[in-house]
Amino acid sequence: MQALVLDGINQPLQLRDVPPPSAGPGELLVQVHAAALNHRDVWIQKGQYAGLRFPCILGSDGAGLVSAVGEGVSADWLGQKVLINPGHNWGENPRAQGKAFTIVGLPEQGTFAEYLRVPAQYVHPMPPHLTFAQAAALPLAGVTAYRAVFTRAGLQANERVLVTGIGGGVALLAMQMAVARGAQVWVTSGSEEKIARAVALGAQGGINYKTEGWAMALAKEAGGPFDVIVDSAAGPAFAQLVDVAAAGGRIVFYGGTLGAIPQLPPAKIFWKQLSILGSTMGTEQDFAELLALVTEHQLKPVVDEVLPLDEGESAMRRMDNGQQFGKIVLQIMAQ
Incomplete structure (x- = not known):
């Protein structure tokens, strides 16, 4: 062969x-x-x-x-x-x-x-x-996205979601599945074209992360902070995700392309009752539930x-x- x-x-x-x-x-x-x-x-x-x-x-x-x-x-x-x-x-x-x-x-x-x-x-x-x-x-992107969004972050319908770095396979599937389950999803990217394409797929809106003060500007556009934030970059920008997380919010990340997360002010995390969650791949049950969701909503x-x-x-x-x-x-x- x-x-x-x-x-x-x-x-x-x-x-x-x-x-x-x-x-x-x-x-x-x-x-x-x-x-x-x-x-x-x-x-x-x-x-x-x-x-x-x-x-x-x-x-x-x-x-x-x-x-x-x-x-x-x-x-x-x-x-x-x-x-x-x-x-x-x-x-x-x-x-x-x-x-x-x-x-x-x-x-x-x-x-x-x-x-x-x-x-x-x-x-x-x-x-x-x-x-x-x-x-x-x-398979790989889908099960990673499913576990991050649902098994780990426990996304519910009508919650406000931020997916960073739209354009990659996991981020796109996380966005598509969250939209299918009735969430309001916003995205970030370094490309205006990718943001526009994400909106065409169901995102409410987005912002270029190269824009100064992008996180707070996006939260204002979205009408408030985010219940669930899905990230793959980590690094220095992670502190801004903490700032725009809602009280009781969940920040889940499955990658670290920007490196280590700098020191975070503890009060911002404990006072808002935040959950910061790591996630990778998924169980056989996660995979089966992924396929069921994709089939039910005819996601592509x-x-x-x-x-x-x-x-x-x-x-x-x-x-x-x-x-x-x-x-x-x-x-x-x-x-």
């Missing part, structure tokens, strides 16, 4: 012929039709990730057709359109993943290949309203661009440059 192979740190992805996997006991073999990129792939390529092993096949997100089943797996799966839950072995504690937790695409081989073997428990029927490209754009992940597998390295550079709006997807099999 053909696959994109990463040979080492800061090496380009290379399209190669490699031996195809086979389905073992309890496993399915998925013919991957589309695979989506995540920042995780870029971090691995740059050596900024734990447990590196080379050569490896990256890719955590994929959708395709079941082409074979292993011992103990129903043949009813054969030919079904499926997507893959990329988070494996969460563990017994739903509040946090255990030490055995892994993500498809390292240490196990990933979805940037024509075939992938997967334990059957992590394979789900594809929501019928999605294309392969849209379905591939959903935003796809920025679909590129052929042999342009995988170009796709990685587009992801690294951060200019995308939505998910970058590789088309692996002809649709």
Whole structure:
């Protein structure tokens, strides 16, 4: 089969012929039709990730057709359109993943290949309203967004929500799901075009975070402080999120692209009864509930661009440059 192979740190992805996997006991073999990129792939390529092993096949997100089943797996799966839950072995504690937790695409081989073997428990029927490209754009970003917004922050209908850094896959899905559940959502971005596109998808409004005093200006525009704030940047700007959080508000963050959070005045947190929550990926229940929400509301992940597998390295550079709006997807099999 053909696959994109990463040979080492800061090496380009290379399209190669490699031996195809086979389905073992309890496993399915998925013919991957589309695979989506995540920042995780870029971090691995740059050596900024734990447990590196080379050569490896990256890719955590994929959708395709079941082409074979292993011992103990129903043949009813054969030919079904499926997507893959990329988070494996969460563990017994739903509040946090255990030490055995892994993500498809390292240490196990990933979805940037024509075939992938997967334990059957992590394979789900594809929501019928999605294309392969849209379905591939959903799993990692979707479960991360779902857990952050609902499992951790406990979003309720009619609450006021701020999603920072709109344009990335997680932020967009967090916004789309919050809107679907009846929340009023505002966004930030360094791009006026991305804010406008977010409004077209259901956001109430937004502001360019390069604007001086952006946080308080946005809270004024929104009609008050925010009940839930969803962030992926952390860093110095985090203090402004505390300022615009409502009493009893929840600030949940799933990334730290701007680095460490500076010292925060404790009184601002305890007097407003704030909850500051970390979140990453999600449980199998989170994933199942994500798919139920997406199906109920017919949500479609935003796809920025679909590129052929042999342009995988170009796709990685587009992801690294951060200019995308939505998910970058590789088309692996002809649709």
